[in-house]
Amino acid sequence: MDFKLSEAQEMLKKVARSFAENEVAPIAAEIDKTGRFPRETFEKMTEVMFTGIGTPEAYGGAGGGDTEKVIVVSELAKKCAATAAILSIHTIFAQVIQKYGTEAQKEKYLPQVASGGCLGAFALTEPNAGSDAGAAKTTAVLDGDAYVINGTKCFISGGGQAQFVAVFALTDPTKGLKGLSCIVVEKGTPGFTIGKIEEKMGIHGSETVELIFDNCRVPKENLVGKEGKGFGMAMVALDGARIGVAAQALGIAEGALEESVKYMKTRVQFGKPLTALQGLTWYISDMATKIEAAKWLVYYAAYLKETGQPHTKEAAMAKLNASETARFVTNLALQIHGGYGYMQDYPLERMYRDAKITEIYEGTSEIHKLVISRSVLS
Amino acid sequence: MKIIVCLKQVPDTNEVRINQETGTLIRDGVPSIINPDDKNALEEALRIKAAHDCTVTVISMGPPQAKDALKEALAMGADEAILLSDRAFGGSDTWATATVLAAAIEKIGSYDIILCGRQAIDGDTAQVGPEIAEFLNIPQVTYAKKIDFKDGKAIVTRYTETGDYVIESKMPVLLTAIKELNVPRYPTVKGILNAYAPGSDNISVWGIDDLTIDATQIGLKGSPTNVYKSFVPTKSKTNEMIDGLNGKEKAAKLIGKLSDLKLI
Ligand SMILES: Cc1cc2nc3c(=O)[nH]c(=O)nc-3n(C[C@H](O)[C@H](O)[C@H](O)COP(=O)(O)OP(=O)(O)OC[C@H]3O[C@@H](n4cnc5c(N)ncnc54)[C@H](O)[C@@H]3O)c2cc1C
Ligand SMILES: Cc1cc2nc3c(=O)[nH]c(=O)nc-3n(C[C@H](O)[C@H](O)[C@H](O)COP(=O)(O)OP(=O)(O)OC[C@H]3O[C@@H](n4cnc5c(N)ncnc54)[C@H](O)[C@@H]3O)c2cc1C
Numbered sequence: 011m012d013f014k015l016s017e018a019q020e021m022l023k024k025v026a027r028s029f030a031e032n033e034v035a036p037i038a039a040e041i042d043k044t045g046r047f048p049r050e051t052f053e054k055m056t057e058v059m060f061t062g063i064g065t066p067e068a069y070g071g072a073g074g075g076d077t078e079k080v081i082v083v084s085e086l087a088k089k090c091a092a093t094a095a096i097l098s099i100h101t102i103f104a105q106v107i108q109k110y111g112t113e114a115q116k117e118k119y120l121p122q123v124a125s126g127g128c129l130g131a132f133a134l135t136e137p138n139a140g141s142d143a144g145a146a147k148t149t150a151v152l153d154g155d156a157y158v159i160n161g162t163k164c165f166i167s168g169g170g171q172a173q174f175v176a177v178f179a180l181t182d183p184t185k186g187l188k189g190l191s192c193i194v195v196e197k198g199t200p201g202f203t204i205g206k207i208e209e210k211m212g213i214h215g216s217e218t219v220e221l222i223f224d225n226c227r228v229p230k231e232n233l234v235g236k237e238g239k240g241f242g243m244a245m246v247a248l249d250g251a252r253i254g255v256a257a258q259a260l261g262i263a264e265g266a267l268e269e270s271v272k273y274m275k276t277r278v279q280f281g282k283p284l285t286a287l288q289g290l291t292w293y294i295s296d297m298a299t300k301i302e303a304a305k306w307l308v309y310y311a312a313y314l315k316e317t318g319q320p321h322t323k324e325a326a327m328a329k330l331n332a333s334e335t336a337r338f339v340t341n342l343a344l345q346i347h348g349g350y351g352y353m354q355d356y357p358l359e360r361m362y363r364d365a366k367i368t369e370i371y372e373g374t375s376e377i378h379k380l381v382i383s384r385s386v387l388s
Numbered sequence: 389m390k391i392i393v394c395l396k397q398v399p400d401t402n403e404v405r406i407n408q409e410t411g412t413l414i415r416d417g418v419p420s421i422i423n424p425d426d427k428n429a430l431e432e433a434l435r436i437k438a439a440h441d442c443t444v445t446v447i448s449m450g451p452p453q454a455k456d457a458l459k460e461a462l463a464m465g466a467d468e469a470i471l472l473s474d475r476a477f478g479g480s481d482t483w484a485t486a487t488v489l490a491a492a493i494e495k496i497g498s499y500d501i502i503l504c505g506r507q508a509i510d511g512d513t514a515q516v517g518p519e520i521a522e523f524l525n526i527p528q529v530t531y532a533k534k535i536d537f538k539d540g541k542a543i544v545t546r547y548t549e550t551g552d553y554v555i556e557s558k559m560p561v562l563l564t565a566i567k568e569l570n571v572p573r574y575p576t577v578k579g580i581l582n583a584y585a586p587g588s589d590n591i592s593v594w595g596i597d598d599l600t601i602d603a604t605q606i607g608l609k610g611s612p613t614n615v616y617k618s619f620v621p622t623k624s625k626t627n628e629m630i631d632g633l634n635g636k637e638k639a640a641k642l643i644g645k646l647s648d649l650k651l652i
Contacts (some may be wrong), residue, residue: 018584025580059576059577355492
């Protein structure tokens with residue numbers, strides 16, 4: 011066993027850290043306040059090819075795998091959870107294409123999302139199909155050489171900015187989740203519009219929107235994988251995506267710990283820095299211990315996935331544990347900051363709000379417990 | 389065109405700690421980085437490469453771990469990297485360092501531009517670049533903040549505190565970069581992964597036997613300067629509040645004091 015990043019991964023971590031400090035941190039509070047999608051950051055992430063992690067060089071990608079993704083997403087999340095979410099969710103689209111797409115689809119889409127500056131999105135959730143994704147009602151009926159899509163997807167991250175959306179819809183509505191298929195819809199396709207833009211508790215810079223399909227005609231060749239296989243594909247994609255959310259949660263927690271250490275060393279009460287107060291130093295011990303545990307579970311899940319081993323259970327565990335850790339750590343970190351922590355002048359107020367999402371999206375904590383217990387009891 | 393960039397690996401801190409007894413830098417536990425000005429030098433080389441047909445070779449003299457700095461340069465887009473590493477080079481001062489670097493540059497040969505940083509954040513002398521130019525007997529322009537080319541000549545804007553000079557030089561020429569020259573890029577993920585790809589033997593290591601060099605001019609023994617003592621000067625500051633009934637009176641007192649001190 012060798013708990014070490016490779017030299018290349020160490021350098022990537024250094025670069026990601028410096029990118030987060032110089033390009034991401036300075037606008038983190040602003041995009042939180044305005045809810046603006048940071049297009050310029052996405053462009054910079056394209057330049058350094060964070061967007062191409064996991065996509066092979068032959069398709070315009072940067073190479074690398076899940077470990078590299080964990081490194082970058084967690085470093086970004088230390089400074090801005092919304093930016094980490096944007097990158098992490100963006101890479102799901104490429105993963106679906108890479109795993110299930112035809113050669114023509116890979117050649118068409120991968121270079122554009124990996125290094126061409128186009129954002130990808132993933133649209134599974136519907137108003138009445140959240141945890142129960144199989145209850146989706148959106149339909150895609152074949153009519154000549156096109157699928158005609160009708161229905162509404164909700165809570166779709168980046169749906170308003172994405173050039174390509176992987177939409178899960180029923181090509182055979184009589185079959186329920188066995189009739190679900192994955193179809194790529196391009197921005198600007200007639201009949202595809204953006205509905206409600208959600209006002210959220212956190213990750214404001216990552217826009218969450220409703221997608222409305224009204225007789226939206228999409229060429230037949232945009233079908234990814236086989237008809238009726240969509241549900242299984244979505245579940246596999248989510249296994250990978252969960253590692254991304256776990257990395258985001260890990261980064262938020264690590265960032266909150268860093269802020270707390272800095273604050274405790276400089277804030278003086280009763281004539282001494284806060285580090286002299288044992289009650290608070292024990293918070294730090296708990297925070298650091300939980301982070302260390304969360305970190306290695308996240309890296310373990312990433313390792314299993316990129317070495318082609320079963321990882322559904324571990325990805326669920328990594329996400330469940332890291333997201334609970336993020337909530338626990340941001341809570342104590344805010345507490346350590348006292349009243350200042352509650353103020354928007356310090357990043358803790360934002361980090362505390364941002365942390366919560368990691369327990370909800372890409373599968374709630376309860377759904378992860380379901381996945382884990384099923385696997386353990388089987 | 390061929391560009392050679394001299395890169396120094398330095399400790400990542402502006403406050404380099406110094407061992408008071410030996411007068412040398414304490415490097416243990418301090419992470420290493422590419423000297424900041426050298427990153428500007430490399431960035432400029434890469435920009436020139438993007439606009440013209442040329443190759444970029446980076447060289448660094450230092451211990452084996454200076455490879456990290458060279459790997460980073462490769463990840464940023466340099467074509468070739470050479471580490472100059474030999475026990476015989478250890479303890480070199482600026483004269484000796486420039487001697488080794490110049491010998492390596494001679495060996496590489498047929499270069500058009502040599503780019504150095506203005507100054508290293510640890511040694512801080514800003515001597516190595518100019519010394520290399522002298523040893524190679526080529527023109528030099530220091531403090532470059534803008535570099536253009538016209539009719540086979542380099543047009544360099546040289547920054548000084550009293551105003552900029554625009555200098556035209558024939559090539560080959562040695563230029564030293566300041567941070568105003570550009571904003572260095574981040575190495576790309578692809579660049580990093582390729583620089584470290586298993587089996588990629590992309591850094592040549594040259595020792596004293598690989599260079600045509602006068603061994604009496606290098607290393608600790610060949611160094612004409614010796615660090616006698618290193619210390620951080622103590623700065624003392626005192627202040628005095630100026631009282632007065634109103635602004636006018638305070639200003640009058642202030643003017644009186646300043647002229648007493650012969651400051652105005
Ligand atoms: C900011 C944000 C961004 C999102 N981005 C995307 C996106 O890009 N693409 C996308 O497709 N979706 C996205 N989602 C949707 C997200 O994945 C769903 O919100 C999530 O899966 C939960 O579904 P739901 O909101 O309908 O909750 P529900 O499924 O209604 O859950 C309500 C409660 O019931 C619990 N519950 C449900 N079923 C069970 C069960 N079987 N056992 C125990 N407890 C259960 C849940 O854990 C939860 O506590 C996003 C959501 C948010 C908030
Ligand atoms: C006063 C003084 C104190 C010193 N203290 C120490 C010490 O404590 N410990 C110690 O180990 N050495 C020390 N040196 C040794 C050594 O002289 C310098 O570190 C080295 O010669 C480079 O000088 P510099 O750092 O001033 O570089 P500068 O002349 O400021 O560097 C200018 C440029 O030259 C290039 N360059 C410089 N060095 C290299 C290199 N090695 N490889 C490639 N390019 C390079 C870079 O482009 C750099 O930006 C000291 C030297 C002096 C004069």
